[in-house]
Every structure is written in C-alpha cells, then in structure tokens.
Amino acid sequence: MTENRPEVSSERPRKRPVRRGKPSAVPVFSALAILTVAGFSYLTVELARGKDPALGSDAIAAVTPKRPVIIRKVIKRRVITTVTPAPAASPSYTAGGYSSGGSSYSAPSTSYSAPAPAPAPAPVVTASS
C-alpha cells in the first residue's frame, strides 16, 4: 500500500513579492507642473533683474564697468565766406615775348596770389563796456 504522503518540499515557501501598484498620474503631473512653474518663475525673476543666465554670470557683469552714455549735442557754426577774386595784378609780360611784326604772341602770365584762408569768426562776448 502506498502512503500518500504529502509532498514535502525542503524549499521554504516563496514569499510572494509585494507588487506595488502603478503610481497614480495625478501626483506625477502635479509635481511636474510645480517644478515647471517654479523654474519659469525663477527665470522670470532673474530676467527681470537683468541677469540673463544665457548671457553669463554675475561676476563678469560686475567686473565690466557700466559705460556712461554721453549724448553730445554738436552745434556746427557754418561760416559762409564770399571769396572775391584777388584783384588782378599788373600783368607781367615775358620779355621779348611780343613781336610786333609777327603773329607770335606770348599770353601775359598773370600772377594771382592765393586767397588767404578766412579767419575764424571771433566769439561773441558779453562784457562790461
């Protein structure tokens, strides 16, 4: 007669792993949303303060001195000078250049002195007189 023994196994019964359930989508999306909003808020504040992270660090900006912008109004004084030709000097004829009997004729060479540059106008001054 056979004994029906129950099978005995030396192995300890396996503990069934506790299977965690799939995380809910709500907290994940909430966390992502919070992180995104925080990130954009930080960037917004930084940009508003003039610190664009893409442009470099504060240290560089601090070292570089701000250059003052100077707006200069340049007023040009226009001096309109009427240049009159110098009076013609007495023509100086080349000696022997004129032949009374022939047709050869040396044109008189007229020397003009170059007009002197116009002096700058004197400044207008108010003073006791």
Added chain:
Amino acid sequence: MGGSTDTTFEALGSRIRVIIDSTETAGRRSADSAAAEVEEFIHRFDETLSRFREDSELSRFNSDERDVVPASGLLRTAVRAGLWAAEKTGGLVDPTLLPEIEAAGYHSSRTGMDGLTVEALLPDTPGRHSAGATEDAAWRDFVVDNAGGTISRPPGLGFDPGGTGKGLAADMAAGLLDGFPRFLISCGGDIRVGGSKAKEVPFEVFVEHPATGVKPHLFKVGHGGIATSGIRARSWRKEDGSPAHHLLDPATGEPVWSGLIGTTALAGTAMEAEALAKAALLSGPEGARDILGPRGGILVHEDGEVEVAGSARVRVRLPAIEGSGISG
C-alpha cells in the same frame, strides 16, 4: 540772395557787432544791405542821444530851460526806456543822476580809455553796501507826451541814457531785421538775438570775467537779450586819488561797492537785460540772486568767484587774482 554777414564798427563809445544769417531770405534784401541799415541807424542813435556831443539832441534837451521841450521820436523813446528801467528796478537804475556822474569824474567820453584793473581798484575802496533808491526820485518828474511830441520835466533836470542806451539801440536795430532767420546785435556787449532759426541754432555768447578776461561761462542764446554790467571798464581815479566808476547809488550819488564786480543778465530784450544787470550789481550778492534768478545770469564776486544765478546755481572757483590780496 542768401549769405551771412559779420560786421563790426565803433559807435556809442563801444564796439558794435552785427551778425546776420540770411540763408532763407532769397529774393529779399541781402544781409549786407541790412547790416548797413543797422550801422546807419546806430550812428544816428549815437548822434542823437550822446551826452558827450554838444550838438546832440540830448545835450540840447538837457540844457533847454523850458519846462516842456519838443522832442524827436527817438529821444522820446529813449526817455521812456529810461523811465521804464527805473520803474522796473525800483529806482536803482536812475537816469537822472547826471550831475552826480559828472561830479564823480565821468564828464567826457571814455572811449579808448582803459579802466582801472580790479586789482588796482578794489583794495583802496571803502566798505561794501548795496545801493538804495529814494522815494522822491527826480526821474518821476519826467512826462513823455507822444501825442504832443514833447517831454516835460523841471528845467535843469538832465537825462542820462547810460543805463539803457546800448540795450535800447540793440533792440531798436533788431526791428530793422524782421524777416531774417537768425541775427545778433551786440552794442558793447549788450546783445539782442532774434530770428526763428536762432531758436534752433542759438548763438554762443561767452561771458567775460571782468578781472581776468577769461571766459568762464557760455550761454547759448536763441532769443531775447543778454547784457553785462561791471565796474572795471568805466572806472577811474578822482582827483583825490580815490577810485570811482560809473554805477552810482541813487541814495548817495556815489559809486557803489557792493561786493560784486560784474553781473550778466538774461532777459526778453537787450534793454531789460542791461537794466537787470545794472540793478543786480548795485544790489550786491543777495539782491543780485533775487534779480537774476528768474531768468538766469552770472554774478562775479570781488574775489573772482563766478556764480551762476537761477535754477542751475553753480559756483566756479577761479584762480586768485595776483597782487591784489584777493584769494580765488
């Protein structure tokens, strides 16, 4: 024909300068002809109103023994201007101090004569005080009747246009330049600027320091008047050796030593600027700030310090004046 002209000549005991820009007046009279008109007018002004010319209308008027004297339009205008300046300055610029100015030693033209230097002038001078006006000033007795063409005043009461003459000449000459876009007339430093374009391109007017001759300040004037008054140019020593100049205290009839040696005023016209500059110098530093403040101007103190009056008050330290004991 367009163009510009810059003319200088002598009149009114001073140097006159006329600058006219006529680049936008094509088809009208030229700047040269306009400058000639101005010169002719100012010579006529001088001939009529000089107290140093015996044949001038002013000299004849001052010696006329009648109560009511027929007067030309120019003389009436000059007297009215003098009375206006007296009223405007509360009597400080008094046009009737003729006997006093002559008694102080200013009885003939000082054209071409150098005044005392500030170094020579100041150390010997008495204490400082501002000028004062009198209630019953004689200038109030003048009556100008334009309709009748006369001026009345007590016989013997003379009129001296010295306080307003050059400014008035510049203003009246400016009337000859209507239509020109930009012009400047300087009568011995009493300056009138006009023309619509001058507002866009103002004239640069330097203020000359009365002691050092340097030009510590520059005004860009696009319209109106600017004038300077000072004690140096017309100063001298009296027979007793005491220093004198032409700016008198109406209360005493004596030259004023107010603590200022020069003042410059900006105003709507050259004549107003001239009157304000004189009143400011006569008033001393505190009074001068009040007079010059509304329109702007310059005070030059005895120690050489230059002060800008008005909204942009700045004090400029200048080098000491050597040899005068005056520190800068």
